[in-house]
Amino acid sequence: MGTLGYLLLPEPDSKVYEGCPQTINENQASFKEDDKFWKKAKVILEKALDEARGDPEFGEILFNMLLSGRRDPEVIKDIQDNLVALGVPIEQCQIKEALDYQETQ
Numbered sequence: 001m002g003t004l005g006y007l008l009l010p011e012p013d014s015k016v017y018e019g020c021p022q023t024i025n026e027n028q029a030s031f032k033e034d035d036k037f038w039k040k041a042k043v044i045l046e047k048a049l050d051e052a053r054g055d056p057e058f059g060e061i062l063f064n065m066l067l068s069g070r071r072d073p074e075v076i077k078d079i080q081d082n083l084v085a086l087g088v089p090i091e092q093c094q095i096k097e098a099l100d101y102q103e104t105q
Contacts, residue, residue, distance in 0.1 A: 052088045059083075059092030067095070 052059035066079050080093040 049086050049088065052083070052092065056089070056092050059088050062088070063093045 048058075048062055052062045063079070063083060066083075067076060070076060070079070076095070080090070083093050084090050
């Protein structure tokens with residue numbers, strides 16, 4: 001078996017404590033809080049999209065915010081398609097720095 005053979009042996013079964021189940025009141029309260037949160041998030045998102053449809057600068061800011069940390073061309077294309085489907089003009093959904101760089105080359 002060698003000196004490291006014990007590493008290849010299966011681990012013994014060990015019981016894991018499942019924790020205490022939540023009470024019904026806690027579940028109901030958390031659902032109500034989640035519902036309030038998502039309703040508020042929906043209202044805020046709708047306001048942001050309305051603003052982006054009418055204000056080109058805000059549309060670009062929204063697009064760039066959604067791109068934060070994303071470099072995959074497929075993901076960028078999906079974000080563009082989704083914003084255009086929601087009524088944001090395609091001109092606002094362009095990566096300006098990349099376009100400016102390509103024009104100078």
